[in-house]
Amino acid sequence: MGDSPDLPPLSAALYQAGCRSYAGFHTPGHGRGHAIYPPLRAWWGEGVFRADLPELPGLDNLLAPAGRIAEAQAQAAQVFGADQTWFLVNGATAGLLAAVLAVCRPGDRLLLPRNVHQAVLHALILADVWPVFLAPCRAAGLWGGPDPTAVTDHLAADPTIRAVLLVSPTYEGVCAEVDTLAAIAHAAGRPVIVDEAHGAHLGFHPALPLPALSQGADLVVQASHKTLPALTQAAMLHCRGVRIDPQRVSQALRLIQTSSPSYLLLASLETATAQMATAGRHLLEQTLAAAAWVRAQVEKLPGLSVVQPPCGRPGFAAQDPTRLTVRVADLGLTGFAADEILHGELGVTAELPGYEDLTFLLSVGHTTADVAQLVAALQTLSRRHWGAVPLPVAPLWPGLSERVCSPRQAFFAPCESIPLAAAAGRVSAATVCPYPPGIPLLIPGERISPEALTYLESSVRAGGAVVGLSVQDPPEVRVLYG
Ligand SMILES: Cc1ncc(COP(=O)(O)O)c(C=O)c1O
Structure with missing residues (x-):
């Protein structure tokens, strides 16, 4: 693997382990690249396979870090302004699942905007949490964060709401009023989770909007791979302050992360942190x-x-x-x-x-x-x-649907597939999400309204894709029996 490069501690240990000459009787089965498909080795190079190692002595353990991984995570916490940071090898998805599992108990409610990523909806199913959806503000053709007044009203009216989850920035880079919303939530005794999947770079330049951690967020999920020089799937979860129990977060991560994390991903998180800290x-x-x-x-x-x-x-x-x-x-x-x-x-x-x-x-x-x-x-x-006839205006999002049962009840209930055109009045067993805008129109446990059907039809006519319907023609949707 050439001359010893200038690497931070975990990556340096991985490099050393990859250079060592020994007979390894351990995973992975490609045997440090010996058995890998030769054209793939020729394409990717030898180094990547020598670094694709399991939790060997000196390389620490992601699920119970006490050595180089703990050190790299502590360094990331310092660089990103957190009290504690966890490296994630299954994207921001893993961070969102763990955040909801760590903060909520079965039967709790979570206040959240409708434009959440599907990972949050999956977290609701896993944790048996009821969503209280807020319609995100919309202006100038863009979705923003929730209106702070609506957040205040919901928290005052419903003591069963355990926490608030925000998405900031959105795909289009729109940032919510995280500082105001965090202050409202904290005054009402609730912690704030921020899905900052698109904002891992925010803390590294004064001309960028402030990152959520410095605006009072308690748990922040970043998809490092989206905007930092890190490999796809590499992400981080950060915690700050006293409202979150870090042991619950670690426990939740043990539930959903693999016991065989890729050191390539972990090294890319460590090196991205070092790079941003010095040259960001x-x-x-x-x-x-x-x-x-x-x-x-x-x-x-x-x-x-x-x-x-x-x-x-x-x-x-x-x-x-x-x-x-x-x-x-x-x-x-x-x-x-x-x-x-x-x-x-x-x-x-x-x-x-x-x-x-x-x-x-x-x-x-x-x-x-x-x-x-x-x-x-x-x-x-x-x-x-230039000069062509402008497009007709986009179909109007029909708003929130009536909730009949929890996402978890709907996920485990007996269900059937029926033609979409016949689905008005039935309860969806699926998450149905038209792109654009990528905001779920239906999630499990919601009643399908005629307006929702009209919107889906016009989205498809306009050339959009709908995730969550069957691919056959005419499309079918999964609904609860009866
Ligand atoms: C807002 C938001 N949150 C979470 C995710 C999930 O991130 P990942 O693909 O890293 O799991 C995405 C992915 O596009 C996203 O856009």
């Missing part, structure tokens, strides 16, 4: 400059515009400038159609297509050539399509 500000300076340049160029292009949240209004505290949502509807294109052209013909791939727009993620991993290619592709799109 400088790297983000370049990302921010690139994002500002792209914004300025887009504003010059006929038919294209950057979608800006109305910061300062309830639900809209700030915008992460490294997310760029570009409206394409005035070119007569849906975000899906524009995505196909950009990806298929113009060599640019976006993070998320919407009905009227496309969201691009800029990170410390982008080069000057990447951003130049993005602007050139958008120029071509504008030139080719």
Whole structure:
């Protein structure tokens, strides 16, 4: 594996273990790469297999860390401003499941916005928690956080609400008023969990919105792999203050994380932390400059515009400038159609297509050539399509559905598949989520309204995808019997 590189402690121990000459009678079965499919070894290189090791002496144990992993997690806690940090090898999903399991008891209620990731809905099923949904604020074509007044009212009215969960930033980089919401929740004696999957980079540059931990959040889940130089699936869970029992968090993580974590993922978390601590500000300076340049160029292009949240209004505290949502509807294109052209013909791939727009993620991993290619592709799109008839307005989200039973009751209840068109009035056994906007329309235990069906039909007609329906034509949906 070459000369000894300059690595932080856990990664250095892994490197040493990978270099050691010994006969290893342990997992994984590829035997440090000897038995791996040769073309794969030729492609990935030998080093990756030599570092793909189990919990050997000196490499610590993720589920009961006391050595190098404990050290790396403590270092991450310091860098991210937490009292305690846990490394996750199953994405932010693992952090969300563990956070809800650690904070709530069966039968509790959790106050949360509807635009939560499906992992949170799965956590409700696992922990037997009832959701109390808040409709997120919507303005300028973007979803924001919940209205603080609604949070205050719910907490005052319902003593069975155990905690508040927030999503900030959203996919489009819209940040909720985490400081205000945390103050409201704490005054009412409830802890706050923040799904900051899209915001692991926020603490590393003063021009970015403040990270949730520094705004009073108690438990924060970050998908490090989304915006930091870490491998896919690598994520972190951070805890701060006295409202969360860290032992419950560790216990919950033992329940849902693998006992064979990939050291490649753990090393990438450790090195991303070290990199951001030493060079994060400088790297983000370049990302921010690139994002500002792209914004300025887009504003010059006929038919294209950057979608800006109305910061300062309830639900809209700030915008992460490294997310760029570009409206394409005035070119007569849906975000899906524009995505196909950009990806298929113009060599640019976006993070998320919407009905009227496309969201691009800029990170410390982008080069000057990447951003130049993005602007050139958008120029071509504008030139080719300017003058087309603008799109009709997007279908209107019909709002929250009536809850009949808990997500867990619905998950375990006998159910059947029926044609979607015949489902009005029945209780959904499935999470049905149209993209866009990626906000679940139905989750297990909710009654299917005629308005919800109309919305699903118009979403599909507009070119969106619906997750949670069967693929056959006409589509079917899982509902409870009777
Ligand atoms: C808001 C939000 N939370 C959580 C997740 C889950 O993250 P992961 O894929 O790392 O499990 C996602 C994934 O897209 C997300 O967008």
